[in-house]
Amino acid sequence: MELLLIADPSEQKVRSYLSESRCFVASSDGVLVGACVVQPLGEDAYELMSIAVEPGRQKSGHGTALLKWVVDFFREEGAQRMEVGTGSFGHQLAFYQRQGFRVTRIDHDFFVKNYPEPIFEEGIQLVDMLRLTREYAGRPA
Numbered sequence: 001m002e003l004l005l006i007a008d009p010s011e012q013k014v015r016s017y018l019s020e021s022r023c024f025v026a027s028s029d030g031v032l033v034g035a036c037v038v039q040p041l042g043e044d045a046y047e048l049m050s051i052a053v054e055p056g057r058q059k060s061g062h063g064t065a066l067l068k069w070v071v072d073f074f075r076e077e078g079a080q081r082m083e084v085g086t087g088s089f090g091h092q093l094a095f096y097q098r099q100g101f102r103v104t105r106i107d108h109d110f111f112v113k114n115y116p117e118p119i120f121e122e123g124i125q126l127v128d129m130l131r132l133t134r135e136y137a138g139r140p141a
């Protein structure tokens, strides 16, 4: 939970999707360094609900390794697509797009309407959510 709250500040929200999701963790030398939660969206679609790496271990490749592993895992499960919602700015956008996610929709005012407190990143208030989709069909591994 400590890790998941780095990606989503609302424990209530995190708990609301945990029971229907699968949680994957990354460890380094036996220490848990990252976590990722994925929820089914239908028969062959999934939503990446959360991914986080412990702050002191970020920028060391753990997040990319975990994301790649999870994307491959769901390809093996027969997924046609994986979606994720993220803020409209910041390094997370590049992080997902490097793994083949593309922007497919904008949820205007999502972070204002769905969280009781304003959320700031890099000094900028998160307002709109970008929805990104990773299509599997026809994409090389």
Ligand SMILES: CC(C)(COP(=O)(O)OP(=O)(O)OC[C@H]1O[C@@H](n2cnc3c(N)ncnc32)[C@H](O)[C@@H]1OP(=O)(O)O)[C@@H](O)C(=O)NCCC(=O)NCCS
Pocket (backbone or CB within 6 Å): 006, 007, 050, 051, 052, 053, 054, 057, 058, 059, 060, 061, 062, 063, 064, 065, 085, 086, 087, 091, 092, 095
């Ligand atoms: C997003 C996150 C999971 C990436 O994990 P990570 O282990 O740091 O990622 P990697 O080390 O694989 O780095 C991926 C790229 O992002 C960059 N990056 C990671 N954190 C960064 C930061 N805080 N600021 C700028 N760039 C950053 C890395 O430099 C790297 O870029 P490069 O390949 O050009 O060097 C991690 O930063 C995190 O937990 N962030 C807080 C939670 C969060 O925002 N989750 C996503 C919610 S949508």
